[in-house]
Amino acid sequence: MDRSRFRDVLVQRVRAQATLIGAFTTHRTLTGSARERAIVQVLREMLPRRFEALTGTVAAFGADGQLITTDRQIDLMVVDTWLYPTLFRDGETAVVFADAVRALVEIKTTTVGTWAWVDALAQSAALGDAVDPESQIPRVVFAYETGGQEELAAALRILNWSRTRPTVAGDLTFTPLVKRGRERGLRPGKARVLRPPLLGAAHLPKLVVGGSGVFGMKLTTGDAGGWRFRVDGPTGISRSARGREIEPQVARLLEFLLGATGDSASPSAHRVHQQLRGVIGGGADPLAGAIIDMNEGTPDVLDPTAVAAQEDDEELA
Numbered sequence: 001m002d003r004s005r006f007r008d009v010l011v012q013r014v015r016a017q018a019t020l021i022g023a024f025t026t027h028r029t030l031t032g033s034a035r036e037r038a039i040v041q042v043l044r045e046m047l048p049r050r051f052e053a054l055t056g057t058v059a060a061f062g063a064d065g066q067l068i069t070t071d072r073q074i075d076l077m078v079v080d081t082w083l084y085p086t087l088f089r090d091g092e093t094a095v096v097f098a099d100a101v102r103a104l105v106e107i108k109t110t111t112v113g114t115w116a117w118v119d120a121l122a123q124s125a126a127l128g129d130a131v132d133p134e135s136q137i138p139r140v141v142f143a144y145e146t147g148g149q150e151e152l153a154a155a156l157r158i159l160n161w162s163r164t165r166p167t168v169a170g171d172l173t174f175t176p177l178v179k180r181g182r183e184r185g186l187r188p189g190k191a192r193v194l195r196p197p198l199l200g201a202a203h204l205p206k207l208v209v210g211g212s213g214v215f216g217m218k219l220t221t222g223d224a225g226g227w228r229f230r231v232d233g234p235t236g237i238s239r240s241a242r243g244r245e246i247e248p249q250v251a252r253l254l255e256f257l258l259g260a261t262g263d264s265a266s267p268s269a270h271r272v273h274q275q276l277r278g279v280i281g282g283g284a285d286p287l288a289g290a291i292i293d294m295n296e297g298t299p300d301v302l303d304p305t306a307v308a309a310q311e312d313d314e315e316l317a
Contacts, residue, residue: 039107039142039250040076040092046254050082051102051261056094058101058131059087072130076105078257098132103260104139105253111143111210112242114309115176115189117155122194125203138260139205142253145242146210149233149289154309156204156216156229156292157302163199164301172196176304186308201227201294207256212237213245215252227294235289 043053054077060068067087077096079086084100106127111120124141131137146152158176165172171193178189201218208216214233293300302309 039105039253042250043076043078043254043257047078047257047261050080052079052081052092053077054079054092054094054096056088056096058098058104058137059095060131070130072127074104074127074131075107077101078103078105078261080261098137101132101137103257104128104131104137105257106139106141106205108141108143110145110242111141112145112147112151114151114154114158115178115192117146117152118158118192118194121155121159121204121208122199124205125198126195128203128205129198135202138207138256140207140209140253140256141205142209142249143214144211144246146212146214146237147242148212148235148237149214149216149231150235152208152210152214152216152233153231153290153292154302156231156294157300158304158309159194159199159204160292160294160298161301161303162194163196164297165196167196170195170197174305177306177308179308189309192304201229204229204294207252209249209253211244211246211249212242213249215249229292229294230290231292232289 040053040055047053055073055075056077057070057072057074058077060070062068077094078101079094079096080100080102081096084097086094086096086100088095104127106120106124108120111117120141120143124139128135128137128139132139162172162174165174172195173191173193175191176189177186179185180187180189204218206218208214210233212234214231216229216231219228219230
């Protein structure tokens with residue numbers, strides 16, 4: 001079996017399992033859970049046995065060493081359970097130590113529209129701050145259905161604007177302008193609440209992958225505290241085309257997680273992981289559709305209270 005056929009069989013199975021339940025129900029929780037399980041199942045088969053794909057949360061401890069109760073649920077944790085114990089385990093649900101975690105993945109069913117991306121990235125930043133305040137664990141946001149790359153780029157620029165706004169109580173509340181109505185005129189959208197201290201690039205996910213072909217990766221600039229986001233993918237996505245690029249995007253996710261686990265495996269792991277990446281065939285790095293500068297004081301921002309953030313669906317405004 002050649003590389004491309006192996007990859008196609010692998011990821012088509014993900015698509016089949018993820019969409020089968022759609023023939024019986026349109027309930028968002030049920031369809032979302034089925035898609036999440038489809039991704040997790042493939043990862044469990046492809047990751048080395050030293051690492052497990054679990055759901056649950058990362059244990060948090062206070063300065064005095066006491067366990068802190070958390071309300072954060074993680075869709076997928078890649079965990080080293082050979083060297084580290086778990087604090088709690090029930091099947092594939094666990095509470096684990098932060099040192100055991102190699103990557104965190106949040107799986108979204110639909111992230112269509114600029115504000116859907118703003119919400120997803122802000123949630124990822126809050127999760128990272130809660131379970132990994134020093135931002136040492138690589139995090140990924142994986143969305144099945146997305147719009148084009150311009151929506152993700154606009155969301156990053158809005159977060160860049162939000163993190164520089166002065167606040168009184170730590171939260172930033174504002175009303176954005178959005179394009180709504182039959183004529184798509186500028187109208188006030190619903191009020192938004194963001195927390196500027198969590199919106200710096202250090203708190204944002206390392207990788208953003210969308211099933212419609214959207215791809216975003218966080219890069220360092222070499223300067224102290226310097227960050228950029230490379231964003232790529234198609235610019236316009238029709239409703240029928242959402243999620244059509246799920247195959248290569250699943251391969252990108254697997255490749256990223258193999259890299260995250262390879263640093264602590266056996267001496268020959270690097271060679272083995274390179275061979276497995278070749279079999280998966282994630283493809284060459286995309287050309288940059290946009291580079292978002294996340295440095296302090298950058299002019300690369302989008303003020304949503306003065307300029308309309310592009311929306312694809314009115315209900316997401």
